[in-house]
Amino acid sequence: MNEAGRPKRRRISSARIYNESIGARSGTSADLAVLGALDEAMQLRGMPGVENRSFLVRAVDYLARQGVGQFLDIGVGLPAWGNVYQVARRHRPDAAVACVDHDLEVVAAWREIAAEHEPMRSVYADVRRPREILEHPEVRAVIDFDRPVGLLLTAVLHLVGVEHDQRKIVRTLTDALPSGSHLVLSHVSDQRQPAEAFERVRRIVESAGSAFTVTSPGQVAEMFGGLELVEPGLVMVEDWRPVRATRRSAGWYIGGVGRKP
Numbered sequence: 135m136n137e138a139g140r141p142k143r144r145r146i147s148s149a150r151i152y153n154e155s156i157g158a159r160s161g162t163s164a165d166l167a168v169l170g171a172l173d174e175a176m177q178l179r180g181m182p183g184v185e186n187r188s189f190l191v192r193a194v195d196y197l198a199r200q201g202v203g204q205f206l207d208i209g210v211g212l213p214a215w216g217n218v219y220q221v222a223r224r225h226r227p228d229a230a231v232a233c234v235d236h237d238l239e240v241v242a243a244w245r246e247i248a249a250e251h252e253p254m255r256s257v258y259a260d261v262r263r264p265r266e267i268l269e270h271p272e273v274r275a276v277i278d279f280d281r282p283v284g285l286l287l288t289a290v291l292h293l294v295g296v297e298h299d300q301r302k303i304v305r306t307l308t309d310a311l312p313s314g315s316h317l318v319l320s321h322v323s324d325q326r327q328p329a330e331a332f333e334r335v336r337r338i339v340e341s342a343g344s345a346f347t348v349t350s351p352g353q354v355a356e357m358f359g360g361l362e363l364v365e366p367g368l369v370m371v372e373d374w375r376p377v378r379a380t381r382r383s384a385g386w387y388i389g390g391v392g393r394k395p
């Protein structure tokens with residue numbers, strides 16, 4: 135924190151880089167330099183961030199129409215378009231949202247919004263310690279774990295190092311949820327991209343201070359263990375119940391929605 139009590143802007147931030155990649159202006163020149171290097175390394179046909187974010191919007195819309203009225207959004211990212219509380223409240227004006235992130239700048243941004251959009255909380259916590267999230271008093275202030283929860287883990291677990299067991303993290307979280315809860319998960323997957331592209335990206339992301347873990351579709355499927363995959367199952371995010379056909383797809387994120395029986 136700086137002397138004004140606001141979080142210091144780190145030189146490079148994965149949240150700001152992602153936000154820039156989906157067209158929400160927030161990056162420093164250092165963030166933009168990393169984004170430029172990533173674009174070059176990925177040799178993109180489409181826009182992976184936009185495809186991921188659009189998947190998140192369609193999945194939350196689906197959950198809210200299924201009657202899910204509370205959302206635990208871990209690795210929430212900076213406010214942008216398609217924010218969970220706005221999408222969910224189209225169908226559930228009373229929807230409760232707990233926004234969780236390990237970046238103080240993100241938490242501060244959501245704290246201001248949460249204060250004006252009850253029931254909502256902004257929580258500083260780390261997905262690598264899922265029990266702390268489940269037990270966090272600010273999460274418990276708005277999420278009732280006896281009623282169905284929409285758990286969001288979109289574009290966050292690839293930023294967790296291989297030394298952390300991603301499947302166990304997801305299992306710990308979903309085990310705490312009651313029947314009728316849903317998991318929305320997206321992950322960078324090696325289904326459509328050559329290994330060299332991922333290697334180039336990994337080097338850039340790691341030099342910017344974050345881990346970068348690419349996972350096979352089979353490993354992502356295992357993260358949905360014990361859940362029933364909603365149609366169309368685990369697919370490239372742009373193919374999950376698209377509103378219109380995607381002409382150019384980046385093919386970076388795989389994702390799906392699972393329902394707890």
Ligand SMILES: C[S@@+](CC[C@H](N)C(=O)[O-])C[C@H]1O[C@@H](n2cnc3c(N)ncnc32)[C@H](O)[C@@H]1O
Nearest residue numbers: 149152209210211235236237260261288289293
């Ligand atoms: C790529 S953004 C994804 C934003 C949003 N979930 C979406 O799908 O549009 C990743 C976010 O995860 C956060 N993050 C990365 N590692 C994390 C961790 N270990 N615990 C909590 N949040 C994390 C970053 O700070 C960033 O805000």
